[in-house]
Amino acid sequence: MAALAADGGGGVLNRKSRRAAISIAILLIIWEIYGSFGRLYGPEGATPPPIPPASDVFVTWYHLLFDADYWKSWYLSGLRVLSGFGLAVLLGIPLGLLMAISRPFYGIAFPPFEVFRPIPPLAWVPIAIIFWPTQELSITFVTFLGAFTTIVINVLGGARSIDARYFLAGRSMGATRWDLFRRLIVPGTIPSIAVGAEVGMGITWSVVVAAEMISGGGRSLSGTGGGLGYFVWNSYVGGQFPHIIVGMFSIGIAGYAASAAIRKLGEVLTPWLSTR
Amino acid sequence: MSAVLAARANRAHAGSARGALRIDNAVKRYAARDGAVLAVDHCSLDIAAGEICMVVGPSGCGKTTLLNAIAGFHSLDGGTIHLDGELLCGPTRPLADPNSDRVVVFQNGALFPWKTVLDNVIFGPVMQGKLRRRDAIEKARHRLDEAGLGGTEGAFPGELSSGVRRRVEIVRALMNDPSVLLLDEPYRALDSLTKSVMHEALLEIYYKNKVTIFFITHDLEEAIFLGHRVVVMTTRPCKLKKILEVDIPHPRNYAVLTSPRFRALMEEALEAVQAEARKAFDAGEREGA
Numbered sequence: 001m002a003a004l005a006a007d008g009g010g011g012v013l014n015r016k017s018r019r020a021a022i023s024i025a026i027l028l029i030i031w032e033i034y035g036s037f038g039r040l041y042g043p044e045g046a047t048p049p050p051i052p053p054a055s056d057v058f059v060t061w062y063h064l065l066f067d068a069d070y071w072k073s074w075y076l077s078g079l080r081v082l083s084g085f086g087l088a089v090l091l092g093i094p095l096g097l098l099m100a101i102s103r104p105f106y107g108i109a110f111p112p113f114e115v116f117r118p119i120p121p122l123a124w125v126p127i128a129i130i131f132w133p134t135q136e137l138s139i140t141f142v143t144f145l146g147a148f149t150t151i152v153i154n155v156l157g158g159a160r161s162i163d164a165r166y167f168l169a170g171r172s173m174g175a176t177r178w179d180l181f182r183r184l185i186v187p188g189t190i191p192s193i194a195v196g197a198e199v200g201m202g203i204t205w206s207v208v209v210a211a212e213m214i215s216g217g218g219r220s221l222s223g224t225g226g227g228l229g230y231f232v233w234n235s236y237v238g239g240q241f242p243h244i245i246v247g248m249f250s251i252g253i254a255g256y257a258a259s260a261a262i263r264k265l266g267e268v269l270t271p272w273l274s275t276r
Numbered sequence: 277m278s279a280v281l282a283a284r285a286n287r288a289h290a291g292s293a294r295g296a297l298r299i300d301n302a303v304k305r306y307a308a309r310d311g312a313v314l315a316v317d318h319c320s321l322d323i324a325a326g327e328i329c330m331v332v333g334p335s336g337c338g339k340t341t342l343l344n345a346i347a348g349f350h351s352l353d354g355g356t357i358h359l360d361g362e363l364l365c366g367p368t369r370p371l372a373d374p375n376s377d378r379v380v381v382f383q384n385g386a387l388f389p390w391k392t393v394l395d396n397v398i399f400g401p402v403m404q405g406k407l408r409r410r411d412a413i414e415k416a417r418h419r420l421d422e423a424g425l426g427g428t429e430g431a432f433p434g435e436l437s438s439g440v441r442r443r444v445e446i447v448r449a450l451m452n453d454p455s456v457l458l459l460d461e462p463y464r465a466l467d468s469l470t471k472s473v474m475h476e477a478l479l480e481i482y483y484k485n486k487v488t489i490f491f492i493t494h495d496l497e498e499a500i501f502l503g504h505r506v507v508v509m510t511t512r513p514c515k516l517k518k519i520l521e522v523d524i525p526h527p528r529n530y531a532v533l534t535s536p537r538f539r540a541l542m543e544e545a546l547e548a549v550q551a552e553a554r555k556a557f558d559a560g561e562r563e564g565a
Contacts, residue, residue, distance in 0.1 A: 163386070165382050165384065165386040166386055166388060168347075168349055168380065168386070169382065169386035170399075171348070171349070171374040172348075172349075172374050172375075172376070172378065172379050172380040172458075173376050173379055173399060173400035173403065173404075173448075173452055174374070174375055174400060174403065174404045174452070175403060179403050183399070184388065187388075187390040187391075188388075188390065190390070271432070272389050272391075272432040272433075272434055273434075
């Protein structure tokens with residue numbers, strides 16, 4: 001049975017990766033042709049198409065790999081994501097758990113939370129800039145908001161959906177309220193925390209990029225030093241079209257890597273889910 | 277009468293120092309849309325220490341309400357329940373304290389999915405600080421081996437079949453050294469073949485740890501095969517309809533299923549249950565109409 005699955009799985013995997021490679025290759029070719037079109041066939045002096053060909057982008061990217069400022073953009077965005085996300089985890093998990101276990105606290109905390117939750121994080125950007133003394137804090141704050149609501153909602157929902165039988169079983173084995181919280185609610189909520197964190201991480205990246213674009217990514221820093229979002233925006237303002245696309249891909253890679261890392265961490269923390 | 281005496285002797289043979297349950301005139305009402313519904317109506321039952329008491333009755337008749345009152349999950353509106361002469365619940369305190377001297381095993385199983393079998397089994401004693409982790413693990417391994425569950429220690433419940441899970445759960449309950457084991461249709465979801473294996477396994481565990489067992493079921497064969505007595509309940513409100521003394525000596529194995537005595541008891545039980553099931557069904561029809 002296992003051997004069969006492995007054989008079949010290998011074949012499917014090969015077929016899958018072959019298809020993926022083909023479709024991406026076709027995409028790159030179309031892009032390359034489209035990007036080069038004006039240059040190759042357009043009349044002398046005509047405006048080239050706004051999208052640079054794939055080759056230009058990858059050459060630019062290659063050069064940027066040796067550019068400290070490019071990596072500094074990675075670093076700055078990463079730092080903002082990490083601090084905003086970290087803060088969201090640190091505050092969101094206890095808040096969600098507290099709302100789940102205490103009816104009075106839920107009654108007090110949930111309504112205001114629900115009032116603020118539908119406001120998109122980016123709508124907070126102006127007020128964040130006004131409120132916080134530094135750009136850095138404003139961006140971190142908005143980033144924090146992006147992950148915070150998602151994590152709280154997931155923790156709350158997860159803690160509440162733990163099967164009541166577990167609590168009865170725990171009580172019949174002599175568990176106190178504290179035991180129930182520590183030994184049942186917390187571990188029972190971990191899968192939801194992991195899901196919330198993964199989704200929150202995705203939101204965090206889109207928020208940080210937009211916040212950097214809007215706020216200027218920290219004006220004290222010059223040129224490309226203002227985070228990946230600022231990198232993209234600045235390249236646009238400066239007319240460096242290949243850089244725009246490099247920045248976009250970089251953000252995609254960073255966001256994917258961050259989410260994958262969180263997912264991996266979630267799997268490590270929930271070994272019982274991967275055995276099914 | 278002699279049959280009753282023989283059965284009493286049989287029960288006394290069960291021989292356990294603790295776990296005598298005494299339910300006296302238990303009453304439970306639930307609030308419903310059209311006033312209070314009487315779920316348990318002056319129910320009295322005396323269960324000897326070490327007895328396997330099987331409770332049979334139509335669905336929704338209030339058997340589980342009774343079990344919940346013993347476990348301390350629900351309060352009583354009248355009557356008393358004593359365990360070994362000590363008051364669990366009564367007029368002065370309607371809700372019993374849930375405690376590890378009365379451990380419940382549930383219908384759909386309640387092993388903690390995030391804990392391995394071993395961690396599930398040591399949960400009670402370690403949490404209560406009765407045993408150090410190391411000692412609990414040793415005891416747990418011994419108990420699991422005894423129940424034929426050696427080798428499952430490291431598995432998560434999700435990796436095991438439902439039959440094995442149910443056995444683990446009973447071992448987990450027994451790790452608390454309870455006086456009473458409260459089983460709420462623990463084998464309901466199992467197929468009949470697995471069930472028969474479960475029954476023999478339960479008896480085997482029981483012969484090694486003589487605890488009082490309060491076992492709710494719908495399955496008459498299960499009830500007669502396992503029980504010292506079978507208590508047939510009426511349809512709602514829950515009252516005692518009939519107590520069947522199962523005078524087939526323990527230890528039992530599956531051979532008794534075909535014995536004439538077993539068939540006779542089956543018939544007797546069936547008659548009592550059938551009438552109640554019919555009433556419950558008709559009542560349901562009326563409610564549905």
